Amino acid sequence: MATSNFKNIRLVASDLDGTLLVHSDMTAQSGGAPSPRARTVIHKLADKGVRFVLASGRPPRTMDCAVEQVGLDNVLTICCNGGLVYDPFNKNIVKKYSIPNKDICSILDTIIKCLGPQVCLGAESGLHFVCDENYVKERNDFLDHHYIVRKPMEFLQTPEDTIEKLVIILPGMPAEKLNERLLELFSSDHWKQVVNITFSNPHSIEISAAGISKGSALEDLCQELGVKAEETIAFGDMPNDSDMLKFAGTGVAVENAHPSVKEIADRVTASNVDDGVAIVLEEVLEQLS
Template identity: 30%
Template sequence: MAPTPAYALIATDLDGTLLRGDDTVSDRSLAALARVARAGARHLVVTGRPAPRVRPLLADLGCTGLAVCGQGAQVYDAGTDRLLWSVRLDRELAETALGKIEAEVGQVYAAVDQDGVDGLTLIEPGYRMPHPTLPAVRVGRRDDLWAKPISKVLLRHATLSDDELAAVARAAVGSLATVTMSGPGTVELQPGGVTKATGLALAAERLGIGADRAIAFGDMPNDIPMFDWAARGVAMADAHPELKAVADEVTLSNEDDGIAVVLERLFPTD
């Protein structure tokens, strides 16, 4: 009888974690994930990217099952191309939150991810996409951002660092929304109470796998709830200090196949 794998669920962030800087997954990482699958464990992508921006990557990974998208606001079924669960950010509430932040720090530049499997990313004048490879539609004015239901708002400031902007946003917004920082130039507002752990727990329940058999990999503060939920959290070498502080282990960077290094240790034989 084959031995039971150390973990039944491998939850990985994408940007700065599984993906290299050019948005690709290395051959070594792909081989490690294949080894995981042969052992009977499941790989679950848990990303801040909305479902429409994840489709091509899931196809490259050969994923036809579930993925957690939009910072936990979406559980997406790649096999049927539909959202099994999604939470919208109230647009009036989002406008109010932006106003409170701008009252503290002056002008911010905003973008939104629309809800749905075909939702667009809209950016207002002055906003620069942190990932230039991701498609976005520029609108003429902020009011145009609220044309359709949204899952989250992305923020940038001309002079404040991400840490500074996130701290101000949390203090200004309070319980109106959840404030996360998911990468360079990426401070986000999402529905209150929603985190990566929210979507991860729902997806894991559908798969029949408990948190005690899950290991999570990440690199930014938005991965902290995921680490809190899973039995083990592994931070990348160049992860944000806040995440490293709560990680059970620090591996190599995404460019150096940090995930593969850990998985090869945990799943030593095919």
């Protein structure tokens, strides 16, 4: 493979789970940690003025641990697939890209009518997680954080409430198949102006506002920082990373990535457990030195 040109890189954006993080004996909440090799090269790049962005489908409450593991004091975080930009140091939301409140009940009603009463529904609402009883029963072993139980049509309680990401699980149906079903369900021109549908794990589907993704949030961040797309490099492994990889000057998929992500990536590196991110960042560092 020809050597990539990284001499102008000013910003690195990376997905966490399955990309930057190496699963080991870490807690379920953290989902792993960056390898010492990755952490070392990230800090060396930061010393040269390169900004680092953690971009995840995760909500803010599970980003703090990852930020601590990276160990930078100016890291930026994109949460909920671009629905939130979060300041992990002051513990506050910097920017929201919410699903319009007027559409929430219609979206949920459409899903329930199509998938049936057994569907499990959850919502990332600012710093809070709201879900129905089905969701609690299905994911009880993984709900190691505070959550609010409400009927789906009551997820929004006040005009000030917002939802940045809906989470849908249909017991017995893999996420890839459920994703196809929901894409078909929301395939009309109307719905394409309302929702963006993706997935980042084998179990659940994630819905955000139309046009909102890790890529759109990264683009906004870059504009605010005065960084051009060609001055960025992004890493990912799942379909919810695709827009981010397309936006970046260089989009890199890890070897363990979903086939659709490898297809759109500019480059495929080694897997997350084989330090794929660190391998490429070391090339960046060498060219910046």
